Amino acid sequence: MQHEWMIRVLEDLQTYARLHRLNALAEHLDQARFLAMTEIANLPRGCTDPDVENAQGKADSAR
Numbered sequence: 749m750q751h752e753w754m755i756r757v758l759e760d761l762q763t764y765a766r767l768h769r770l771n772a773l774a775e776h777l778d779q780a781r782f783l784a785m786t787e788i789a790n791l792p793r794g795c796t797d798p799d800v801e802n803a804q805g806k807a808d809s810a811r
Contacts, residue, residue: 751788755781 758781765774 751784754784755788758784 758777762774762777762781765771765777
């Protein structure tokens with residue numbers, strides 16, 4: 749998965765927050781991780797270049 753690294757970074761930050769009793773931060777990082785997974789799952793298939801995706805969105809809105 750192309751975006752797997754981002755999920756791992758959020759998990760590492762969450763682990764750090766929990767170890768240092770930063771409970772509110774840990775909760776927000778859990779929500780951020782869930783949001784990232786949701787958005788990644790909803791990305792168009794085969795579209796890995798953000799410029800291509802932006803160009804498609806602009807073309808659709810011009811119609």
